[in-house]
Amino acid sequence: NAGVTQTPKFQVLKTGQSMTLQCAQDMNHNSMYWYRQDPGMGLRLIYYSASEGTTDKGEVPNGYNVSRLNKREFSLRLESAAPSQTSVYFCASMEASGLGYTFGSGTRLTVV
Amino acid sequence: QKEVEQNSGPLSVPEGAIASLNCTYSDRGSQSFFWYRQYSGKSPELIMFIYSNGDKEDGRFTAQLNKASQYVSLLIRDSQPSDSATYLCADINDYKLSFGAGTTVTVRA
Numbered sequence: 001n002a003g004v005t006q007t008p009k010f011q012v013l014k015t016g017q018s019m020t021l022q023c024a025q026d027m028n029h030n031s032m033y034w035y036r037q038d039p040g041m042g043l044r045l046i047y048y049s050a051s052e053g054t055t056d057k058g059e060v061p062n063g064y065n066v067s068r069l070n071k072r073e074f075s076l077r078l079e080s081a082a083p084s085q086t087s088v089y090f091c092a093s094m095e096a097s098g099l100g101y102t103f104g105s106g107t108r109l110t111v112v
Numbered sequence: 113q114k115e116v117e118q119n120s121g122p123l124s125v126p127e128g129a130i131a132s133l134n135c136t137y138s139d140r141g142s143q144s145f146f147w148y149r150q151y152s153g154k155s156p157e158l159i160m161f162i163y164s165n166g167d168k169e170d171g172r173f174t175a176q177l178n179k180a181s182q183y184v185s186l187l188i189r190d191s192q193p194s195d196s197a198t199y200l201c202a203d204i205n206d207y208k209l210s211f212g213a214g215t216t217v218t219v220r221a
């Protein structure tokens with residue numbers, strides 16, 4: 001039982017490049033989330049998906065897009081990376097009971 | 113604006129002492145609260161959740177909730193060096209967690 005799997009773990013991009021962060025969960029959870037974590041600012045919600053086929057903006061969605069490919073997979077895309085998107089990105093999922101998230105191991109992204 | 117605020121750290125405690133972490137929240141509609149522990153370079157892991165007023169104990173951890181005063185606290189008894197981490201408080205609304213900025217705890221051996 002792998003839980004929540006994120007790829008890649010590390011990535012360096014040049015300004016203007018695009019990339020997709022992948023996330024998959026094997027716990028049959030309906031809800032999935034993307035957060036970014038910056039020093040002193042805690043975890044901020046980028047996008048979430050309450051169920052397969054639905055996605056909604058969170059607190060900081062600008063510059064990002066998401067796809068809920070199926071119940072297991074929820075990807076985050078940066079179309080044109082900017083240095084302000086340098087951060088650690090976490091994917092999470094939650095079961096229907098709402099008793100907290102399970103997080104992936106994170107992606108450390110640097111945009112130069 | 114829904115906010116979760118945590119007392120700013122870092123918090124340094126000697127081994128064996130009690131570490132006390134506090135969190136306040138602004139949304140009176142919040143019902144459930146979570147404490148996550150995050151080691152440096154790792155992802156957050158859930159250590160406790162609480163939804164009823166009063167205390168909830170799990171091993172060396174005790175969560176306390178006071179809905180009238182809108183605060184949540186976490187006590188770590190008999191602190192160990194392995195408790196050195198950042199602790200995140202969160203509330204939940206519409207199946208989304210909102211996190212505080214975290215309090216970094218260092219346990220001195």
